[in-house]
Amino acid sequence: MSIESTNPATGETVETYEEDSSADRDEALERAEAVFDEWREVPIEDRQEMLARAGEQLRENESTYAELMTEEMGKPIAQSHAEVEKCAWLCDYYAEHAAEHLQDDRIASESDARTLVSYEPIGTVLAIMPWNFPFWQAFRFAVPNLAAGNVGILKHASNVPGCARAIEEVFREAGCPEGAFTSLLIGSEEIDEVIADDRIEAVTLTGSSGAGRSVAETAGSELKKTVLELGGSDPFVVLDDADLELAVEKGTQARLINSGQSCIAAKRFIVVEDVYDEFLEAFVERMDEQVVGDPTDEDTDVGPQAREDLMETLDEQVQETVEQGAECHVGGEPMDREGAFYPPTVLTDIPEGSPADREELFGPAASVFRVPDEEAAIEKANDTQFGLGASVWTEDYARGERVARRFESGMAFVNELVKSDPRLPFGGVKASGYGRELAEQGIREFVNEKTIWVQHQNGEDDGLVE
Structure with a gap:
């Protein structure tokens, strides 16, 4: 099957893309699972450097990406340029602060023990993203998760397939390993099956309250964590x-x-x-x-x-x-x-x-x-x-x-309109969802917050640098 990208200002077809087959989907999930073992061991400083390069890639190709957004979903061109720049800012933010946000938290407990919480990646995270901010929403998911050592699968809205492919290209050109971030062009009817796949560890969705309930129900039945950013009034x-x-x-x-x-x-x-x-x-x-x-x-x-x-x-x-x-x-x-x-x-x-x-x-x-x-x-x-x-x-x-x-x-x-900012957590309550994106809170949503207890014997220290 094919997916058509249509210009809403003219009704004209922008481009036609081939939908990924079930074999393509399986290959992407298999590749993501395999590359996770490699990506999680990459020093966080190197992952941060990759994000910095992604920011550079965005700025170098700002006009191309802005025009693509405007063509596919009708965003006024000045706002499309601003969206690309904001994505680059997001890359810059985590390129600078990811290591700080993920450093171990030392917690005092017994006098003869060293106790801490470490923040470790969990695997492949599926993101189901909307069309209204086609670059920003996807980058808001991808950047902190890649920084944390996770890998990502993006199921973007069907009316912005060109944006989905372009986002994948940004990370590839920035040096992200093949499979660490993959865009799947698949229909919404396939989502439940992907969520239930054992190779998916967690799910994030930005969309309607109805879509959020459906995703949460499927993920919950599989005991998989979700973050939902839903509608608002x-x-x-x-x-x-x-x-x-x-x-x-x-x-x-x-x-x-x-x-x-x-x-x-x-x-x-x-x-x-x-x-x-x-x-x-x-x-x-x-x-x-x-x-x-x-x-x-x-x-x-x-x-x-x-x-x-x-x-x-x-x-x-x-x-x-x-x-x-x-x-x-x-x-x-x-x-x-x-x-x-x-x-x-x-x-x-x-x-x-x-x-x-x-x-x-x-x-x-x-x-x-x-x-x-x-x-x-x-x-x-x-x-x-x-x-x-x-x-x-x-x-x-x-x-x-x-x-x-x-x-x-x-x-x-x-005295300010509501907006998102990489430095501050973003998310809602009630039917607007749960969980947070951005800032320190966002990068810690899809990690294993692991308690580590090192017991000192006979008053000896553990030889670890404080």
Whole structure:
């Protein structure tokens, strides 16, 4: 069978790839298992050097990779360039800090014993990754795991096969041993079988809550660890003392990044009564000003949705919410032009239980809620199945931190949009998943945290350097 890469801005076929056969899949798993024994013994300093070279490879070919992303899934080209650079930054970060994050932890116990925790690789980790940040999501998995001594199998989204192959090429050109990082072009129907394979030790997925439940069920039945980064419907809370100009500027950016197709995009704007009208007027105006168009144009703010069916799903959610009584201030239906284009959309007076209230709107549609005060804002922010990120806007920093601590989320930001950063752990709670990526916490997710006890005899030390 073949996999077609389609440009969502034009509907044209970019390229056709042959799907990997069951024999190809088996060979990749066998090769990964074999190379693990070699890769785990490579000094971590050498693994870090490989990551540094991967960062160089990304920067040297930034335009090629950026154009590929934009062509396959419609990301505005300026954001594609930024994504490649962010992946290079990730490589730089672990090239510098991986050894520090994985060094033994000495823990005091008995006076005549040396006790510590070592962090050792576990084997082959399967990553099931989405299309919306086709390079970043995959690198966020691959870089810390390769640094830790694990090997990786990537099952990327079916609409970005070219990106999947390009990512594999980056590591190969950086000197990663054959089989230490492999991209498999296979269908989703094969995932359960791969997860259950004895050669897979752990699984990480970024995707929908439904996909997360399915993967967790299969992996759990095999007693394999999982890390899940799932959907989000992040609250963007505007308090009565917020800098409204900043909140509108950042709110527009936070809602429309990646043409609205981001798990951590601000989706529910919760605004206190005292500043609601002023915020809404400015926000609607700013959303309406954004340039929707050709994603290869540097001046484009919002490109197409990644697939026609995804745009149709978003439109169904918007239309159902309006039919239930919501008001649409701008946008609200697919654009009359070639390609899967949906305009920036703002909904208010949203009925409780409607799609815009309860579901994740994965596209450039913002839900704006009016609440009487801070306490009601916090209550509304937490009134969701999701718990990925959240932000609060106020000129009182102490107040902002107090509110941030009350959010039921894996990440909380004060006067800043929710974002990922290699130096900080990333992940959610509730239906947004569990486990963490990035930073020290991320590199330690798929390792064996082994307790080692060295008993000293007759008061002698163990001869090991402290």
